[in-house]
Each structure stands twice: as C-alpha cells, then as structure tokens.
Amino acid sequence: METIGLIAGNGRFPVLFARAARARGLRVVAVAHRGETEPDLEREADSVTWVRVGQVGRVIRALKAGGVSRAVMAGGVNKVRSMFSLRPDWRAMRLLGRAAGRGDDALLRAVSAELESEGIEIVPSTVFLQDIVVERGHLAGPPLSEREAADVRLGCRVLAALGPLDIGQCVVVERGVVLAIEAVEGTDRTIERGGSLGTGRAVVIKAAKTGQDMRFDVPAVGPRTIETMVRSGAGVLAVQAGATIMLEGERLIEMAARQGITVVGCDEHGNVGQS
Template sequence: MAALREKIGIIAGAGQFPELVAEGARKDGFSVVMCGFVGHTDPAIESKADVFEMLHLGALSKLIQFFRKNGVTRVCFAGAINKPKALDVRPDLRAAKLLFKIRSKGDDVLLRAVLDELESDGLQIVQAAELVPNLRGPAGVLTKKKLTDKQRETLAYGIPIGEQIGAMDIGQCIVVRENMVVAVECLEGTDATIKRGAELGGKGCVAIKLLKPNQDERIDLPALGLNTIQNLVDGGYSCLAYYAGKTLFFDRDEAVALANEHGIAIVGVNDEFKSSLV
C-alpha cells in the first residue's frame, strides 16, 4: 500500500507565487490542498493542486473547514490580494467578529488576527518562501551598474524613513530623490507608487522596498519582479534597494538583465550594508 503524502495547505492570491509554491511543494513530496479567492486568484491555478476550492474573500469559516476536512495541519500564504478590491469584502460571521475585535485595519494587524484564528483551529502557519528558497533576493549589488556616492547618500537618508513608515503599517515602498520623500506606498501597491514617484520626482529617483519592522515574515513578504524593473525603466529611475533575504524576487535573471540594459543599480540591503552607509 502506497504511503500517504503529507499535505500542505496553500492560501493562494494573485500572481505567479502560488504556482511556484505548489510546484516546490510537489517536488518536496507534499500533496497540495489549495484555496483561492474570487476576483483575486487565477482559476487556472487549480491544475497545480490535488484539491482546490475557490472562496469569496471573507469566508473565514469555510476556509478553515476546507483545510480541516482535507486533513491539512500546515498552511502557507502565497500571492497578492488586491487591496482596493479587498475593501469590498463581505465577511462571514466569524470574520465579522474578528474585524470587530481589532481597532486597526492595517495589513499587519489584519493578517496577524487571521493567523491567530487559523492557529486557534490547529492550523500551523509556515512560510511559503521555504518551499522556493531560490526566490529570496540576495545581498549586495546585483547589477553591472554600481552605486554612486549620491545614491548611497540617498539610501542612507531613505532607508530609516522607509522603516519608520513601515513600523506604522502604512506600506513597504518609498520613492526618494535629492533627500526628499517623493512618494509613499499606501493602498495602491508598489507599482502604482513607482509610477507616481516618477511623475512627481522626475528622472533619477530611487525606489526603496523594505520589510516592515513588525511584519510577520511567514506572510506578505515584499516582492519584486520583471514588471517592477520595467516600471523603473519607464520612470527613469536610477536605483532600487530591497531587503536581502526577506524579499521575493521573481524572474530575477531577466529583471537584472533589463536593469543592466538601462543603467539601473539594484542592491540587496542587509545590516552590514546599512552600517556602511552611516
């Protein structure tokens, strides 16, 4: 009799991350039990799962029942949720009670509250990135274009501000130029922030994408990709900085090649690098 495969639950949002996590889980021998959300998750992702169900965002009871019914004890989050669309969520009774209990509706507070609910029903939350560790952006300068003294000065100014904004649970990305904050990510997301930053600041801006200081690293890691770099190219940016090891970097080889083509510097920031800026 064949041995039963261990099951992993995937809560899938938009983008390619859920598919990559599912593929990584299968390679590691897991059976994939996945749920997606109407209006956020590509229905085609169903082909990557052994068991799949599409739910409406806010159906917390059905989400938990789905995983428990299928024998799942470990769950990970993968993929983005469109934040403006999430404002139209119709919570079930359990989700409504959860929302009533919490004072802030910031990303971190909401996600931690949901995690607590899942864990209270015996579902252990694991980090999706552990199933695809090669997606973590490395430390150091990735591009042929190295950092100029001016860019290092801009990062020394902008990184602490980005961390303070993140600590207030506002956003993960800021745009800086000439020691001025040009744009701050809020509900609209990183791509829209980069575009707005270019409109306001002109050519030569620096984008900084950081993990919030109090962010639970099991969920909602910052993410970059080829589309991010294309937006930087279109906006005439000179530099992109991200948190090394704590940022998902999709299609990295193609993204770095595009940055090289247009003279954009990309740097993965760690504690050693931040110390060198002081």
C-alpha cells in the same frame, strides 16, 4: 504523503510555491481568491477551492477538508479592489473586531490566529523557496552613485519609522527628497507616482516593516516591478536582503541590466557593501 495548505493571493508567488512544494513530494491543497489569484494555480496545486476575499469560514473548511495542518499565505490582495469585493462572513467580522488594527500585518495576524484555533499552523511562505530570498550586494545594472546610496539609506530610515504604523513597504526617493510612500495603492502605483515626480533616476526602496511577521505579506519584487520602473522613470531598485523575495529572478536581473536599472540588496539600514 504530507499535505501543505496554500492560501493564495495575487501574483506569481502562489504558483511558484505550489510548484516547489509538489517538486518536494508534498500534496498542495490551495484556497484561491476570486479576482486576485492567477488561474494558473489550478495546474500546479492538487486541489483548489475558490473563495471571495473575506470568506474566512470557507477558507478554514476547505483546508480542514483537505487534511491540512500546516499552511502558508502567499501573494497579496489588491487593497483598493478588495474594498469593493470584500464579502466578510461571520468569522471574518468576528476577527475584525478582535484585530489590533486595520493594517496588513494586524489583519493577517488575526487571520492566522483564527486558523491556528482550528489546528492549522501558519508557517513562513518561503519554507520551500529560500533560493528566491534576496542576498546582500550589487545584483544588476550600473553601480550605485554616492547620491543614490544616500537615497537608499534615507528610504530605509523612512520605512523603519513608518513600520510600527503598519502602513507600507515601499518608498521612492530622489536627491534626498521623498517622492512617494506606499499606502493602500500598492507598490506599482507608488513607483508610478514617485517616478512621475522625479527626473528619471528615482530610487525605489522595498523593505519589510519593523517587527513584521515574516509568515505573511513578505516583500516581493519581480519583472513587473522593473517594467513599472521603466515606464515611470525610476533608475534604482534597492530591496532588503534576507527579507525580500525576488520572483522570476533571472528574468528580473536580465531586464534590469538591459534597461540600465541598478538592483541591489541592502541591510535594514540601507547599506549594500559588507560591514
């Protein structure tokens, strides 16, 4: 039986990945992060080793002990919380010194290189879940107005400009004004901050960073995204097609339709219709 390794962060994505991999007959050897990964993963993976954020050596030992030669990184890590719970071992300290920067992509590239030096190849986390990658077009809710479509395009330009700085994947815009840009706080807090500054129809744009390595930190939205938008007064969710995953998609679409929230998949320029 083929084995796949799973380095699990937070959210539902690691659970869904493990379930999909086992459904295809693979053995799943997971490494989960305390305070981040959902305990439900224990029921979906064949084995789970719990570590603290920053224990790179333990991650490698657990995967090698499980016979892993290919692994995925699925789910994120709460950056604010990890500042206080980080427990870097000597391998983590070494790779931090070699990393090209302190942004998500730079750090994850360094972790990936460390794993690959031990014979563990990191592969895209969507390898068994292409069906949850967002397609281009109108997905739920009312059609975009011309003003909202312009806001989507503006948001995509902002994210494209910030991408090389490895900052964030989300921006909130309304009536041509940028209300919030994601930094260390994460997407939900960005939506809350931006929505609080809008008038009830703020536009949330989520997209991959320019040049992002799609093996990890794939942009993701789910039902919690819609819940946050409802609570914050945001009315449009635009996500980059082909580069964003939609967790529990049917539930997200149903919630958005019920709440009158527009959901669209767009290209990297913010265009929704076919070119």
